Amino acid sequence: MNQIALDAADLAVLRNINERLASTAEGAAPEAESVLLHGVAASTHPPRRGVAGPETESLLLHENTARKVPWAGVFLPHDVGGLGGGMREAVLLLYATGRSLLSPSLLSSAILAPRLLEQLGTPRQRAEWLPRLARGESAATICWRDEDDRLDPSGITIRGRRARNQLRLSGQKLFVPDAGRADLLLVVCRTSGRAGAAVGISVCLVPTITAGVHCRPLLQVDPVRRLFEVRFDDVALEPQSVLGREGQAWRVLDRLGDAAAIGLAAESLGGLERVLELCSDEREGSPAARAALDEASDRIAPALALLLDAARACEARARDAAKRAAGIKALVGDLFVSVAESALAMNSAAQPEVRGWLARAQSQRALYGAPEVQRERYATLSGW
Numbered sequence: 001m002n003q004i005a006l007d008a009a010d011l012a013v014l015r016n017i018n019e020r021l022a023s024t025a026e027g028a029a030p031e032a033e034s035v036l037l038h039g040v041a042a043s044t045h046p047p048r049r050g051v052a053g054p055e056t057e058s059l060l061l062h063e064n065t066a067r068k069v070p071w072a073g074v075f076l077p078h079d080v081g082g083l084g085g086g087m088r089e090a091v092l093l094l095y096a097t098g099r100s101l102l103s104p105s106l107l108s109s110a111i112l113a114p115r116l117l118e119q120l121g122t123p124r125q126r127a128e129w130l131p132r133l134a135r136g137e138s139a140a141t142i143c144w145r146d147e148d149d150r151l152d153p154s155g156i157t158i159r160g161r162r163a164r165n166q167l168r169l170s171g172q173k174l175f176v177p178d179a180g181r182a183d184l185l186l187v188v189c190r191t192s193g194r195a196g197a198a199v200g201i202s203v204c205l206v207p208t209i210t211a212g213v214h215c216r217p218l219l220q221v222d223p224v225r226r227l228f229e230v231r232f233d234d235v236a237l238e239p240q241s242v243l244g245r246e247g248q249a250w251r252v253l254d255r256l257g258d259a260a261a262i263g264l265a266a267e268s269l270g271g272l273e274r275v276l277e278l279c280s281d282e283r284e285g286s287p288a289a290r291a292a293l294d295e296a297s298d299r300i301a302p303a304l305a306l307l308l309d310a311a312r313a314c315e316a317r318a319r320d321a322a323k324r325a326a327g328i329k330a331l332v333g334d335l336f337v338s339v340a341e342s343a344l345a346m347n348s349a350a351q352p353e354v355r356g357w358l359a360r361a362q363s364q365r366a367l368y369g370a371p372e373v374q375r376e377r378y379a380t381l382s383g384w
Contacts, residue, residue, distance in 0.1 A: 072110045073134035076118060080130035087259060087311040091266045095304070098270025101356050105225050107263045108177040112256060113140035113186055119252050120203060120244035129184065129205075140184040143173035143206075143230050144253075151257060151369050151377060153250055154196040160189045160204060160237070167191065167242065169204060169235040175367065179215045179228035182208055187232070188253060191246055198250040203243040210235055221359040255317065258325035260368040262310050265332040268364050269307060272336045273300055275343050275357045278350040285346035292342040296335060303332060323381040330374035336361040 075090060076082025090111050097103045114133050117140065118126065132138040146157045158171035169189060179185065185206040193200020206213060212235040215228050243249065276297050283290065310324035318324075340358035344351065365371065 071106055072114055072136055072139075075111050076114050076130055076134045080118070080126065081134035082114075082130075087262065087315040088308065090259075090263060091307060091311040094263050094266035095270045095307075098267030099274040101271075101274075101353060101360065102224055105177055105267065107260065107267065108141045109139050109182065111263060112260055113142050113184075115259070116142060116186055116203065116252065116256055117243065119256075120249060122244060124240075125205065125243060138183045139178065139181050140186060141176060141178040141182040143176050143179075143185050143187040145173060145175050146171075147174060151373060152196075153198045153201055156188055156190050156201055157195070158187075158189045158232070160191045160202065160242075162191075163236075165239065167204065167237045167239060169206070169232045169237060172229060172231045174229055175218070175227045176215075176230050177225065177227055177367075179208070179230055180217065180226060184208065185213070185230065186243065187230075188249070191242070193247065200247045201250040201253065202246050203249045203253070204237055205241045205243055206232075206235065206237065210237075212236070220363060222363040223359075224356075225360070225363065227363075254322075255314070257368065258314050258322050261325040261329035261374065262307065262314055264364055264368050265307055265310075265328045268332045268336040268361065269300070269303055271357055271360055271364075272296070272332065272339050275336075275339050275354060276300070278354060278357075279343045279346050282346045286342075289342040289345035293339065293346075296339045296342070299335065303328070303335070306331070320381075323378055326369070326374040326378040326381065329369060330371040330378065333365040333371040333374070337365055 071093060073082045074085040074093075076084075078084050094107060094111075097106060114130070117129055117133070121129070129138065129140070133140060146155055148155055158169070158173065160167045160169045162168075169187065171189075173187065176185075185208060187204045187206050189202060189204060190200050191202040208215065212233040214231040214233065216231070217226050217228055220227055276293060279293055280297075306324070306328050310321070310328045312318075313321040313324045337358070340354060340361045343354045344358060369377070
């Protein structure tokens with residue numbers, strides 16, 4: 001496997017993450033040992049994990065083991081109790097934790113939802129929720145996807161309608177991560193404007209205990225990272241439940257979609273690398289599969305370089321950030337599935353684990369825009 005080229009700062013962050021994950025595994029309680037893989041606890045319950053290490057200059061060293069959502073405060077600003085991390089730290093974290101088959105995803109609850117609250121919320125909304133999220137006392141997730149996989153405003157069909165002094169929400173959201181442990185749902189909906197228009201898209205703050213909110217786990221191939229259907233049956237919300245200015249959320253959501261694509265690509269790249277390691281010395285099985293795995297191994301380092309470039313562009317709000325995000329999500333999404341399928345064609349003792357990785361690859365391929373959707377977006381943004 002080619003050596004991955006990271007600069008000194010990236011290497012320091014990644015080393016601290018990996019050292020702490022390893023120390024967590026070594027110090028785990030006996031009852032947790034059966035559900036640990038590479039230092040991350042499987043979670044049908046909120047994961048318990050600390051972050052510490054010898055190099056205290058890293059942002060990723062300051063994790064409270066009692067958090068309901070680990071790492072959330074790392075990506076929130078200092079004024080709400082966070083540590084001010086950015087997309088670079090997020091990508092390296094997701095790349096490292098993505099190597100664990102039993103790790104819960106941190107993308108929505110630890111990165112995307114806190115960022116959306118921080119960027120869109122009024123001062124009052126920020127003061128109410130962000131310190132709680134930074135301390136890990138509460139968990140939030142985004143209810144984004146409706147019934148199709150569109151990434152533009154046409155994909156938002158659920159509506160919030162005014163009724164007297166309330167906003168009433170009806171409809172369903174699909175493939176919602178972390179809804180089973182969330183206290184707060186950030187529901188993307190249309191509150192005004194014509195279908196397909198960017199103006200009129202809002203985000204509503206909906207506590208999961210609100211009457212009329214129903215969460216149901218979906219049957220899916222990946223049993224660890226459960227996704228949910230969330231149904232809203234004429235849910236009554238107060239006017240202040242709209243996050244920030246009503247009807248003006250799309251610009252922030254569009255940028256957050258780029259961050260979601262980059263983050264999921266980082267998790268997938270970590271998983272892909274783990275599958276290659278499982279089969280690195282295996283020579284029995286399909287010669288074509290072995291050749292495909294060797295070729296994929298040579299693509300890891302360039303893919304990580306593209307991933308970090310996309311993260312930097314996203315953080316800087318560069319003009320080509322959306323194109324970079326679409327490109328890396330399409331590339332890694334397809335490659336992860338291909339590698340897992342090729343690994344299954346080898347006569348390896350690791351096949352039970354590889355089957356789990358194939359389930360993970362297939363699930364992640366579809367989230368936040370399948371490769372074919374992202375390729376179409378890339379072509380549009382390139383003017384083709």
